[in-house]
Amino acid sequence: RVDGRRLWASLMDLAAIGATPKGGVCRLALTDLDRQGRDLFVRWAEQAGCSVRVDGIGNIFARRAGTDPDRPAVMTGSHIDTQPTGGKFDGNYGVLAGLEVIRTLNAARVQTRAPIEVAVWTNEEGSRFTPVMMGSGVHAGAFTLAHALAQTDAEGVSVQQALQAIGYAGQAPTGAAGTVGAYFEAHIEQGPVLENHGKVVGVVTAALGQRWYNVRLTGMEAHAGPTPMELRKDALLVAARLVAEVNRIATVRAPHGRGTVGSLQVFPNSRNVIPGQVTMSVDLRAPDDVQLLAMDQDLRAVCERFAQQSGIAIDIEQVVSFPPQPFAPPLVESIRAHATDLGYSAMDVVSGAGHDAVYLARVAPTAMIFVPCADGISHNEIESAEPEHLEAGCNVLLRAMLAAAEI
Amino acid sequence: RVDGRRLWASLMDLAAIGATPKGGVCRLALTDLDRQGRDLFVRWAEQAGCSVRVDGIGNIFARRAGTDPDRPAVMTGSHIDTQPTGGKFDGNYGVLAGLEVIRTLNAARVQTRAPIEVAVWTNEEGSRFTPVMMGSGVHAGAFTLAHALAQTDAEGVSVQQALQAIGYAGQAPTGAAGTVGAYFEAHIEQGPVLENHGKVVGVVTAALGQRWYNVRLTGMEAHAGPTPMELRKDALLVAARLVAEVNRIATVRAPHGRGTVGSLQVFPNSRNVIPGQVTMSVDLRAPDDVQLLAMDQDLRAVCERFAQQSGIAIDIEQVVSFPPQPFAPPLVESIRAHATDLGYSAMDVVSGAGHDAVYLARVAPTAMIFVPCADGISHNEIESAEPEHLEAGCNVLLRAMLAAAEI
Ligand SMILES: NC(=O)NCCC(=O)O
Numbered sequence: 001r002v003d004g005r006r007l008w009a010s011l012m013d014l015a016a017i018g019a020t021p022k023g024g025v026c027r028l029a030l031t032d033l034d035r036q037g038r039d040l041f042v043r044w045a046e047q048a049g050c051s052v053r054v055d056g057i058g059n060i061f062a063r064r065a066g067t068d069p070d071r072p073a074v075m076t077g078s079h080i081d082t083q084p085t086g087g088k089f090d091g092n093y094g095v096l097a098g099l100e101v102i103r104t105l106n107a108a109r110v111q112t113r114a115p116i117e118v119a120v121w122t123n124e125e126g127s128r129f130t131p132v133m134m135g136s137g138v139h140a141g142a143f144t145l146a147h148a149l150a151q152t153d154a155e156g157v158s159v160q161q162a163l164q165a166i167g168y169a170g171q172a173p174t175g176a177a178g179t180v181g182a183y184f185e186a187h188i189e190q191g192p193v194l195e196n197h198g199k200v201v202g203v204v205t206a207a208l209g210q211r212w213y214n215v216r217l218t219g220m221e222a223h224a225g226p227t228p229m230e231l232r233k234d235a236l237l238v239a240a241r242l243v244a245e246v247n248r249i250a251t252v253r254a255p256h257g258r259g260t261v262g263s264l265q266v267f268p269n270s271r272n273v274i275p276g277q278v279t280m281s282v283d284l285r286a287p288d289d290v291q292l293l294a295m296d297q298d299l300r301a302v303c304e305r306f307a308q309q310s311g312i313a314i315d316i317e318q319v320v321s322f323p324p325q326p327f328a329p330p331l332v333e334s335i336r337a338h339a340t341d342l343g344y345s346a347m348d349v350v351s352g353a354g355h356d357a358v359y360l361a362r363v364a365p366t367a368m369i370f371v372p373c374a375d376g377i378s379h380n381e382i383e384s385a386e387p388e389h390l391e392a393g394c395n396v397l398l399r400a401m402l403a404a405a406e407i
Numbered sequence: 408r409v410d411g412r413r414l415w416a417s418l419m420d421l422a423a424i425g426a427t428p429k430g431g432v433c434r435l436a437l438t439d440l441d442r443q444g445r446d447l448f449v450r451w452a453e454q455a456g457c458s459v460r461v462d463g464i465g466n467i468f469a470r471r472a473g474t475d476p477d478r479p480a481v482m483t484g485s486h487i488d489t490q491p492t493g494g495k496f497d498g499n500y501g502v503l504a505g506l507e508v509i510r511t512l513n514a515a516r517v518q519t520r521a522p523i524e525v526a527v528w529t530n531e532e533g534s535r536f537t538p539v540m541m542g543s544g545v546h547a548g549a550f551t552l553a554h555a556l557a558q559t560d561a562e563g564v565s566v567q568q569a570l571q572a573i574g575y576a577g578q579a580p581t582g583a584a585g586t587v588g589a590y591f592e593a594h595i596e597q598g599p600v601l602e603n604h605g606k607v608v609g610v611v612t613a614a615l616g617q618r619w620y621n622v623r624l625t626g627m628e629a630h631a632g633p634t635p636m637e638l639r640k641d642a643l644l645v646a647a648r649l650v651a652e653v654n655r656i657a658t659v660r661a662p663h664g665r666g667t668v669g670s671l672q673v674f675p676n677s678r679n680v681i682p683g684q685v686t687m688s689v690d691l692r693a694p695d696d697v698q699l700l701a702m703d704q705d706l707r708a709v710c711e712r713f714a715q716q717s718g719i720a721i722d723i724e725q726v727v728s729f730p731p732q733p734f735a736p737p738l739v740e741s742i743r744a745h746a747t748d749l750g751y752s753a754m755d756v757v758s759g760a761g762h763d764a765v766y767l768a769r770v771a772p773t774a775m776i777f778v779p780c781a782d783g784i785s786h787n788e789i790e791s792a793e794p795e796h797l798e799a800g801c802n803v804l805l806r807a808m809l810a811a812a813e814i
């Protein structure tokens with residue numbers, strides 16, 4: 001079993017780097033604070049006897065050798081960059097749970113046949129540089145290293161420049177070909193399902209597919225007083241109906257359909273002017289392609305119908321797409337079995353959010369372990385998790401990795 | 408009959424002061440451009456033989472004497488301040504139509520028993536200083552001179568300072584007691600009704616009452632991916648339903664009920680975050696108190712019901728209120744009769760917007776004459792009106808004023 005207090009102490013040590021007054025962490029990707037966090041991880045990994053390599057996109061791999069040199073690594077990991085007003089656990093937990101696995105194996109003098117690796121993926125959050133999940137995306141070949149290196153932040157600094165500035169433009173080759181035998185990622189749930197069901201371990205069977213859209217509605221600006229209701233072309237009125245439809249489109253696909261309008265802007269946004277234009281985002285998620293495509297078609301049909309009925313022009317543009325990603329059934333089953341074995345209350349869940357594991361699943365058998373976070377709140381300085389829950393998830397991770405790596 | 412070309416020429420001369428590249432006018436209240444516009448009007452009025460006085464809030468009154476010194480004035484007027492991206496006609500037309508009436512009477516050497524006055528009301532638009540319709544509001548005793556003088560613009564300049572700076576802090580007493588026998592105001596419609604019906608003259612029977620509200624909806628911010636639909640407290644979803652209800656509340660009160668959400672803000676307004684908070688404006692209008700009160704109660708009942716159903720807190724605060732304002736039936740009938748007499752196509756309309764006439768109606772028999780503006784567009788640099796329509800409205804104004812002032 002892992003040492004829950006050691007895990008917690010490491011989480012708190014890492015959280016000190018970029019700590020915010022409200023108890024959160026601000027450690028944006030490839031900043032000097034990120035360097036300090038990386039340096040701390042590398043020091044800890046080397047103290048634990050690992051060899052450390054860094055690849056061209058700055059992903060860090062800490063390796064504990066196995067007894068069989070021909071075996072691909074059994075890997076775990078996550079990220080240590082945070083949102084601008086992020087918490088102590090999102091990402092950091094998955095990295096330090098991996099380190100705790102290695103420390104536990106060391107303390108117990110356990111040799112595994114396959115090597116064990118802990119990965120720290122570069123820029124998962126996407127706050128400073130887009131796209132999100134950059135390091136794992138390059139690793140999985142979702143986009144090229146050159147594409148990733150050329151991205152710039154709001155100040156015009158490129159990923160390449162930022163990597164060089166903090167000394168993490170590594171020499172190891174990028175890409176996963178044959179190097180990963182199995183990938184596990186432990187993460188806080190970032191949602192309320194486990195807490196709501198009173199469960200400690202979430203057995204993640206899949207990640208929802210995502211489609212993000214920009215929608216623009218164009219009506220006719222007019223004075224709110226002298227314009228009779230029947231002569232209006234109110235873009236906000238139609239946008240409001242679309243918000244309700246996005247909700248319906250997801251709600252009828254319970255329990256895993258999701259539909260969200262997170263962002264909406266009104267023009268000219270003046271009290272006594274009928275809105276002439278509205279722009280809004282739509283975020284649709286579903287566990288399988290059939291549902292996701294049906295939701296996409298439903299959305300487009302609703303837009304077309306509303307445009308015809310109202311005389312409001314509706315433009316819809318898809319801006320992001322992730323296919324649904326099932327995780328590897330044998331690894332999922334292993335997590336489920338070990339959680340039960342260890343006496344933890346567990347339930348199957350899906351990951352509603354994107355994670356590095358979603359990219360890794362494209363190139364290696366992959367599964368995830370969730371633990372609850374308070375009120376399901378994440379991407380927030382008040383993000384909070386119970387030490388016992390973090391320990392529980394780490395024990396399941398240890399068992400599942402041992403099973404995959406073999407003794 | 409008035410001289411339509413002289414009226415048009417004066418409109419274009421005045422529009423040169425503060426002219427914008429896009430063909431509009433930017434002449435904010437009590438700026439130096441406003442002074443230039445005022446100076447031009449005063450010069451024209453004096454050239455037309457009028458005596459000019461300025462009151463404590465900067466309202467200008469140009470007076471053509473009558474033959475009976477005991478008669479209160481028959482007054483017309485409007486405003487010459489504009490929106491930041493305003494047009495050539497809103498307000499300016501009413502002032503220069505009044506001047507054209509006086510020029511026409513001079514040319515025809517007509518003596519009236521009652522004096523004729525043309526008023527230029529200070530700060531109708533409310534763009535630089537709130538409240539709107541400031542000069543006519545002081546005149547009608549809606550609020551005190553001291554209250555108006557103390558208002559400040561975004562730079563902290565007070566109305567009093569601005570009046571002194573442009574030399575229009577006048578000595579004439581403010582207030583209407585006994586000075587106005589009848590008030591007429593000619594104005595572009597700022598709406599599409601006349602154009603839609605192919606009519607040239609709008610006989611304005613009343614101005615709609617207005618109630619403006621701020622509404623705040625508070626739900627719970629959460630990650631759009633991991634949060635199932637049934638566990639959400641999505642403030643935007645409930646706000647969207649409220650937008651539809653505001654529309655319904657007005658639409659069932661056809662033809663004159665109005666309900667508009669012109670402004671809406673979403674927090675934190677991020678694509679993959681369920682909105683935790685929404686603020687929005689509501690603007691309700693109706694032709695009588697019974698309807699306006701029913702709309703107010705309908706809105707409050709909907710907010711209460713939605714709050715109970717959704718668990719979203721909804722706060723509603725009324726921020727502006729104007730009671731419905733019927734115009735004086737004899738003056739309305741006079742406008743209707745003269746429009747028909749002159750052979751103009753006319754129809755009864757209500758004023759959906761506030762005007763100086765709405766305050767004047769509290770202290771004197773009042774009526775308004777509307778003429779069409781292109782596409783009903785106003786408060787816009789592309790605001791446009793036909794010379795023949797402006798001439799027609801001015802002819803009706805001339806006849807109605809003559810009838811009230813008696814020869
Ligand atoms: N874990 C996470 O917050 N990913 C961001 C992308 C998403 O919205 O799923």
Ligand SMILES: NC(=O)NCCC(=O)O
Nearest residue numbers: 225272539759760761762
């Ligand atoms: N005429 C005009 O635009 N008044 C402003 C107040 C309103 O919205 O009615």
